[in-house]
Amino acid sequence: xxxxxxxxxxxxxxxxxxxxxxxxxxxxxxxxxxxxxxxxxxxxxxxxxxxxxxxxxxxxxxxxxxxxxxxxxxxxxxxxxxxxxxxxxxxxxxxxxxxxxxxxxxxxxxxxxxxxxxxxxxxxxxxxxxxxxxxxxxxxxxxxxxxxxxxxxxxxxxxxxxxxxxxxxxxxxxxxxxxxxxxxxxxxxxxxxxxxxxxxxxxxxxxxxxxxxxxxxxxxxxxxxxxxxxxxxxxxxxxxxxxxxxxxxxxxxxxxxxxxxxxxxxxxxxxxxxxxxxxxxxxxxxxxxxxxxxxxxxxxxxxxxxxxxxxxxxxxxxxxxxxxxxxxxxxxxxxxxxxxxxxxxxxxxxxxxxxxxxxxxxxxxxxxxxxxxxxxxxxxxxxxxxxxxxxxxxxxxxxxxxxxxxxxxxxxxxxxxxxxxxxxxxxxxxxxxxx
Numbered sequence: 001x002x003x004x005x006x007x008x009x010x011x012x013x014x015x016x017x018x019x020x021x022x023x024x025x026x027x028x029x030x031x032x033x034x035x036x037x038x039x040x041x042x043x044x045x046x047x048x049x050x051x052x053x054x055x056x057x058x059x060x061x062x063x064x065x066x067x068x069x070x071x072x073x074x075x076x077x078x079x080x081x082x083x084x085x086x087x088x089x090x091x092x093x094x095x096x097x098x099x100x101x102x103x104x105x106x107x108x109x110x111x112x113x114x115x116x117x118x119x120x121x122x123x124x125x126x127x128x129x130x131x132x133x134x135x136x137x138x139x140x141x142x143x144x145x146x147x148x149x150x151x152x153x154x155x156x157x158x159x160x161x162x163x164x165x166x167x168x169x170x171x172x173x174x175x176x177x178x179x180x181x182x183x184x185x186x187x188x189x190x191x192x193x194x195x196x197x198x199x200x201x202x203x204x205x206x207x208x209x210x211x212x213x214x215x216x217x218x219x220x221x222x223x224x225x226x227x228x229x230x231x232x233x234x235x236x237x238x239x240x241x242x243x244x245x246x247x248x249x250x251x252x253x254x255x256x257x258x259x260x261x262x263x264x265x266x267x268x269x270x271x272x273x274x275x276x277x278x279x280x281x282x283x284x285x286x287x288x289x290x291x292x293x294x295x296x297x298x299x300x301x302x303x304x305x306x307x308x309x310x311x312x313x314x315x316x317x318x319x320x321x322x323x324x325x326x327x328x329x330x331x332x333x334x335x336x337x338x339x340x341x342x343x344x345x346x347x348x349x350x351x352x353x354x355x356x357x358x359x360x361x362x363x364x365x366x367x368x369x370x371x372x373x374x375x376x377x378x379x380x381x382x383x384x385x386x387x388x389x390x391x392x393x394x395x396x397x398x399x400x401x402x403x404x405x406x407x408x409x410x411x412x413x414x415x416x417x418x419x420x421x422x423x424x425x426x427x428x429x430x431x432x433x434x435x
Contacts, residue, residue: 054089
């Protein structure tokens with residue numbers, strides 16, 4: 001980061017947190033360039049004189065990373081290495097007043113729905129004609145498609161409604177337009193994301209309308225894979241499964257965050273369901289969509305979680321045999337219902353429980369992957385790493401799931417599909433010969 005003269009501004013956008021934040025940064029980048037402003041995303045060089053930090057406020061580790069990044073750029077401003085530092089996103093939405101006092105060197109703070117105000121600060125106008133246009137910050141053959149914003153669920157542990165507001169669905173027509181624009185620019189895979197994708201449409205269409213959206217997106221020419229993330233289990237719209245089963249370009253994949261496997265804990269968490277209902281739903285999903293890959297996330301160490309509750313969750317995971325699973329330790333978040341409860345599970349115990357769950361899942365993943373040896377899969381080529389091509393099957397989402405290490409003497413184009421036969425497997429990777 002160098003001292004600036006009188007030349008034109010360059011804006012560098014730094015993104016922290018989840019894929020939803022990534023989409024917000026891509027929209028900001030697109031709007032800035034549409035205003036003829038020189039803007040970059042996480043530039044490696046140091047010639048930007050304005051920095052916009054898009055923060056995450058989800059759990060303690062994410063909050064700390066965001067605060068550390070803000071302080072780093074605020075210090076750079078003090079040293080004359082950058083001229084302006086702006087902060088947006090979830091952490092800013094939630095803690096703006098406190099942060100302003102603690103880090104006065106930041107020029108302005110913006111919330112999660114302050115795009116127009118942020119653009120104005122950067123001498124840009126919000127251009128409605130750019131709605132549905134997006135400059136991607138990841139490899140262009142896949143793109144995250146945010147179908148709604150906010151969340152109306154009352155989960156006791158979650159601060160997302162405090163940061164993202166009420167659920168707001170995006171119109172089907174707008175999403176189809178965006179999908180067509182992405183496909184025109186070479187995107188082959190859409191990853192549908194939201195705080196709660198199964199709630200989609202209730203505000204706009206007075207019914208859960210995810211199945212209709214999937215059909216419309218499935219019809220977009222050039223989109224070969226559509227992948228569904230963050231499907232809340234309570235009130236899950238079963239017509240989604242019918243569409244998934246009948247449309248070949250909708251991946252047999254579902255990310256369904258369940259959070260726990262004990263009915264007592266699910267009630268404390270205000271999840272609106274029981275373990276028995278959850279297991280019945282999983283059975284229905286697997287019956288309607290044979291060979292579907294199920295991904296879930298769980299929380300270890302929520303207030304009130306006893307060893308008995310944890311043992312129930314372990315038994316639940318053993319029975320469910322999820323294809324993919326992630327575990328968080330409970331984070332005590334202010335202004336949530338769970339914050340009124342005593343955070344009574346020691347940190348050491350939380351960590352131990354995470355390790356036990358992941359050890360169990362590692363064994364399950366190994367067994368499921370071994371069953372794939374000798375089978376042939378359609379693989380999307382994602383990247384080249386140290387001379388080796390790496391890809392994914394339809395059962396894997398980028399960055400969080402398994403990968404396929406491809407053995408071939410041919411050159412493969414990134415973003416192309418190949419057919420590959422699995423020759424061996426580890427817990428989290430497949431090794432395959434390109435046919």
